[in-house]
Amino acid sequence: MNAPQKLTLKDFSTDQEVRWCPGCGDYAILKTIQKLMPEIDTPKENTVFVSGIGCSSRFPYYMETYGFHTIHGRAPSIATGVKLANPELDVWVVTGDGDGLSIGGNHMLHVLRRNVDLQILLFNNEIYGLTKGQYSPTSKVGTRSPSTPDGSLDMPLRPCTFALGAGARFVARTIDTEAKHMTPVLKRAHAHKGASFVEIYQNCPVYNDGIFDYIKEKKTAAQSRLLLEHGQPLVFGTDNSQGLRLNAKSLQLEVVTIGEDGVTLDDIVVHDETNRMLATMLAGLSAPDFPEAVGVLFCQPETSYESSVYEQIKTVREKKGIADFNAVLRQGHTWTVG
Amino acid sequence: MSVVEKASVESNADQAVSAVVVRFAGDSGDGMQLTGSNFTEATALHGNDLATFPDFPAEIRAPAGATFGVSAFQIYFGADEVTTAGDDVDVLVVMNPAALITNLKDLLPGGVIIADSDAFTDKNLVRAGYETNPLEDGSLDGYRVIVIEITKQVIAAVEPFGLSHKFAVRCKNMWTLGLVMWLFDRDRSVTIENLEKKFASKPEIAQANIAALNSGHSYAETAELPSGVEVYRIQRAEVAPGLYRNATGTEALAYGLIAGGRLAEIPLTFASYPITPASSLLHTLAQHKEFDVVTFQAEDEIAAVCAAIGASFGGTLGITSSSGPGISLKAEAISLAAATELPLVIVNTQRGGPSTGMPTKTEQSDLNQALFGRHADTTLPVIASSTPSDCFDVAIEAVRLATQFSTPVLLLSDGYLANASEPWLVPDVTQYSPFPVHFETDPEGFTPANRNPETLARVWAKPGTPGLEHRIGGIEKSHETGDISYDPDNHQKMTDVRKAKIDGIAKFIPPQTVSQGNATGRLALVGWGSTYGAIHQAVKRARATGADVSHIHIRYMMPFPENLGELLKGFDQILVPEMNTGQLVEVLRSKYLIDAQRLNKVSGQPFKIREILEAIHSSLGEQA
Numbered sequence: 001m002n003a004p005q006k007l008t009l010k011d012f013s014t015d016q017e018v019r020w021c022p023g024c025g026d027y028a029i030l031k032t033i034q035k036l037m038p039e040i041d042t043p044k045e046n047t048v049f050v051s052g053i054g055c056s057s058r059f060p061y062y063m064e065t066y067g068f069h070t071i072h073g074r075a076p077s078i079a080t081g082v083k084l085a086n087p088e089l090d091v092w093v094v095t096g097d098g099d100g101l102s103i104g105g106n107h108m109l110h111v112l113r114r115n116v117d118l119q120i121l122l123f124n125n126e127i128y129g130l131t132k133g134q135y136s137p138t139s140k141v142g143t144r145s146p147s148t149p150d151g152s153l154d155m156p157l158r159p160c161t162f163a164l165g166a167g168a169r170f171v172a173r174t175i176d177t178e179a180k181h182m183t184p185v186l187k188r189a190h191a192h193k194g195a196s197f198v199e200i201y202q203n204c205p206v207y208n209d210g211i212f213d214y215i216k217e218k219k220t221a222a223q224s225r226l227l228l229e230h231g232q233p234l235v236f237g238t239d240n241s242q243g244l245r246l247n248a249k250s251l252q253l254e255v256v257t258i259g260e261d262g263v264t265l266d267d268i269v270v271h272d273e274t275n276r277m278l279a280t281m282l283a284g285l286s287a288p289d290f291p292e293a294v295g296v297l298f299c300q301p302e303t304s305y306e307s308s309v310y311e312q313i314k315t316v317r318e319k320k321g322i323a324d325f326n327a328v329l330r331q332g333h334t335w336t337v338g
Numbered sequence: 339m340s341v342v343e344k345a346s347v348e349s350n351a352d353q354a355v356s357a358v359v360v361r362f363a364g365d366s367g368d369g370m371q372l373t374g375s376n377f378t379e380a381t382a383l384h385g386n387d388l389a390t391f392p393d394f395p396a397e398i399r400a401p402a403g404a405t406f407g408v409s410a411f412q413i414y415f416g417a418d419e420v421t422t423a424g425d426d427v428d429v430l431v432v433m434n435p436a437a438l439i440t441n442l443k444d445l446l447p448g449g450v451i452i453a454d455s456d457a458f459t460d461k462n463l464v465r466a467g468y469e470t471n472p473l474e475d476g477s478l479d480g481y482r483v484i485v486i487e488i489t490k491q492v493i494a495a496v497e498p499f500g501l502s503h504k505f506a507v508r509c510k511n512m513w514t515l516g517l518v519m520w521l522f523d524r525d526r527s528v529t530i531e532n533l534e535k536k537f538a539s540k541p542e543i544a545q546a547n548i549a550a551l552n553s554g555h556s557y558a559e560t561a562e563l564p565s566g567v568e569v570y571r572i573q574r575a576e577v578a579p580g581l582y583r584n585a586t587g588t589e590a591l592a593y594g595l596i597a598g599g600r601l602a603e604i605p606l607t608f609a610s611y612p613i614t615p616a617s618s619l620l621h622t623l624a625q626h627k628e629f630d631v632v633t634f635q636a637e638d639e640i641a642a643v644c645a646a647i648g649a650s651f652g653g654t655l656g657i658t659s660s661s662g663p664g665i666s667l668k669a670e671a672i673s674l675a676a677a678t679e680l681p682l683v684i685v686n687t688q689r690g691g692p693s694t695g696m697p698t699k700t701e702q703s704d705l706n707q708a709l710f711g712r713h714a715d716t717t718l719p720v721i722a723s724s725t726p727s728d729c730f731d732v733a734i735e736a737v738r739l740a741t742q743f744s745t746p747v748l749l750l751s752d753g754y755l756a757n758a759s760e761p762w763l764v765p766d767v768t769q770y771s772p773f774p775v776h777f778e779t780d781p782e783g784f785t786p787a788n789r790n791p792e793t794l795a796r797v798w799a800k801p802g803t804p805g806l807e808h809r810i811g812g813i814e815k816s817h818e819t820g821d822i823s824y825d826p827d828n829h830q831k832m833t834d835v836r837k838a839k840i841d842g843i844a845k846f847i848p849p850q851t852v853s854q855g856n857a858t859g860r861l862a863l864v865g866w867g868s869t870y871g872a873i874h875q876a877v878k879r880a881r882a883t884g885a886d887v888s889h890i891h892i893r894y895m896m897p898f899p900e901n902l903g904e905l906l907k908g909f910d911q912i913l914v915p916e917m918n919t920g921q922l923v924e925v926l927r928s929k930y931l932i933d934a935q936r937l938n939k940v941s942g943q944p945f946k947i948r949e950i951l952e953a954i955h956s957s958l959g960e961q962a
Contacts, residue, residue: 014809016821045804050648053812060809061822066801068651069811070644071674077641081648081656082801084632085607089652089801107644110637309632316627323628325600329593329764333528334583335383 073104357416364433374411516554594733699942855888
């Protein structure tokens with residue numbers, strides 16, 4: 001074994017020209033992840049990035065690790081195969097809202113419920129970029145696009161709500177340009193054994209520019225984002241003056257102002273990331289009526305699929321003893337012709 | 339020889355016949371498949387050569403007495419070489435009127451019918467479409483009919499075990515099996531062992547079934563059965579010496595894949611999604627975790643093939659399996675494997691189609707799909723198995739081609755091969771030559787575009803190998819560096835190289851041989867897949883009467899063996915029997931510019947020897 005040497009961002013950059021549009025949120029995400037890589041404890045050769053099709057799915061070409069740019073929607077399935085072949089590998093899936101939730105929605109559902117040990121990063125820009133701007137399953141109703149010139153009609157889904165519904169055991173949300181927020185979230189996702197689902201709000205400057213400005217820009221950010229921290233009250237706004245209270249009658253979260261109408265900090269719900277009900281309520285919060293939750297919504301580990309697979313194989317092998325293939329062929333009723 | 343050579347029935351002496359076809363038919367809930375498989379086992383132990391053909395409905399439990407719910411199991415056994423499940427039935431066992439009306443057309447004139455008269459109730463007769471009871475109206479006078487109140491006999495036989503009426507009646511199949519075993523002098527001890535094992539947790543059920551089996555056997559022995567059916571004694575077959583077992587095509591295929599993995603020295607990752615008639619391959623492999631096999635039931639066909647591709651990228655051999663409709667769903671991903679040049683084995687157990695078609699019936703109509711059913715210029719090797727035991731060698735060959743040529747390989751089987759069983763000379767895997775996989779480990783001069791100069795296989799460098807970090811993907815890659823390339827000349831070159839690699843496999847496979855007959859002559863029957871048995875027997879019979887006919891059976895469908903074109907040109911006529919509308923024949927005509935003729939059957943049933951024999955005579959007669 002070589003002596004461990006300190007790697008840097010450069011060690012994780014390839015010689016390939018990055019080909020996203022100028023100003024694309026993907027650049028910021030790439031940089032943050034390339035920077036994060038030396039900080040996590042996985043040898044470069046054991047790291048694999050798997051992607052589907054779409055702008056985000058070009059990602060593996062820019063990471064100096066093993067990588068597989070596959071076909072539309074199927075990255076979770078291919079990554080499952082990689083992990084079944086070699087559970088020691090550290091496998092990341094990079095996907096988008098169209099790739100992961102439209103054409104690949106079924107695979108996303110099953111990879112999450114199965115709890116394969118993967119980090120799944122879903123870059124959500126609420127639009128199809130690579131195919132030139134059609135609306136996506138996360139686009140808001142009324143989105144005007146080449147395929148919906150008079151506005152889209154169908155209801156969007158919220159990726160974190162989907163993930164929680166599918167039984168995901170780690171669900172988080174972060175923002176493309178906020179490395180300081182994204183880095184610890186991704187570290188948590190990486191440390192979590194099992195399927196970790198991270199939605200990343202990502203700006204598409206060409207087809208859907210500025211859709212996340214409300215949560216990014218200084219003027220509105222405090223009011224629009226709910227920074228989650230396990231064990232801390234769900235407060236937000238300037239000076240954290242506002243918070244979320246559970247309305248016991250409607251079983252819904254409501255926005256209250258601390259210090260008004262007799263509301264104190266004790267009335268505010270404390271974030272418990274092991275509570276799936278709470279996580280589901282948080283995942284569904286939408287601006288402008290509510291702040292949108294960023295951080296770890298839910299984390300409750302359970303044995304990952306591939307480790308159960310190998311555990312079961314081990315048990316069977318212990319029971320059956322040494323495998324003699326020729327002997328197995330001769331098991332059961334045989335007869336000899338002289 | 340499938341037809342019973344009618345021995346004299348003048349005396350009560352044992353009937354010496356060379357081969358017999360027995361068919362058990364009843365409701366899908368009557369346990370006919372279990373009866374058939376037990377009889378098969380006893381027959382194999384008796385030393386006969388045999389072939390079976392289970393024919394069951396798609397409905398798991400169709401309404402009792404319905405014609406579409408009839409489940410049948412046919413076995414052809416004898417002293418001579420047996421390669422099909424037989425054409426015409428000598429002994430037909432029917433558990434109800436529906437089984438009789440749907441199977442009578444295949445019974446030879448003078449053949450034996452064993453019928454449970456208790457099941458010929460007015461209700462069942464109407465449901466089957468009979469206006470009068472055929473057991474009584476004289477319509478079966480051309481046959482030897484043995485009418486027994488089987489249900490009543492069974493209830494009496496199992497009475498001491500205190501079963502409910504429902505469970506008592508379920509022993510009917512074992513009673514009937516006992517009777518048939520007596521007719522053919524079969525040993526009951528294996529069936530008894532099987533029953534004890536199957537019902538280990540319910541000893542009273544086991545004992546009742548055994549009592550029914552014995553009771554049927556002694557009934558046959560003591561009852562005054564019509565003359566001429568007392569005892570058949572089938573001579574022991576003359577087959578190659580060695581250790582034998584029974585195997586279905588699915589079993590042999592599963593073992594072949596395991597053997598292939600061992601010869602390639604690589605673990606297998608088998609990912610599939612349930613589909614009739616391919617699921618049993620997943621079931622069989624899932625039982626063999628003691629070998630280096632990981633099985634994975636995916637959420638759909640696409641996920642299954644993709645997981646297999648991911649597993650190949652990860653450093654094991656990915657295998658996926660389905661039937662025609664499922665292969666259609668996998669097509670896009672198969673092209674990804676071809677573009678990224680990763681090893682992959684895809685097994686297609688073909689069934690009747692198109693669409694849902696006839697899932698439990700056999701057909702070989704996915705050859706065009708295998709050869710051409712993908713977007714763009716995606717060529718890949720296609721090989722086909724011809725008999726249940728051939729599935730073993732073909733599976734090994736699929737693993738060899740996939741791993742040695744870094745390519746997806748399509749292996750064609752079909753519903754008949756999958757379910758049919760035959761005695762299998764158990765191979766000694768230590769006698770096979772290994773073909774170990776080479777994983778690249780040297781970073782010196784490494785690019786993911788590197789190729790083996792002889793085979794043109796792309797280098798296989800698995801994640802986890804230090805210094806070989808690289809990216810692959812479906813976008814066209816540079817021939818030199820493996821990086822993304824949209825260069826026009828490069829795309830031409832890559833397309834040419836991918837094709838040359840597959841075409842070049844022809845240099846690494848055995849030349850086409852003639853499986854029976856001369857290497858030149860008036861007529862060659864050219865087959866592929868499960869038509870082997872019927873063509874073999876037909877050619878054998880025709881040659882026995884002096885016909886100049888040969889049999890060529892192709893395993894390598896893509897690429898063809900290098901000598902195939904020349905071989906075919908040595909015959910005046912080529913006739914291609916296929917269970918499709920003529921897929922191989924079109925390929926042969928177009929590739930070799932020969933006037934190959936077609937013989938097609940698309941009924942969901944295998945060819946009968948007679949059908950092919952007639953075509954041989956007609957071909958030779960026309961020319962004469």
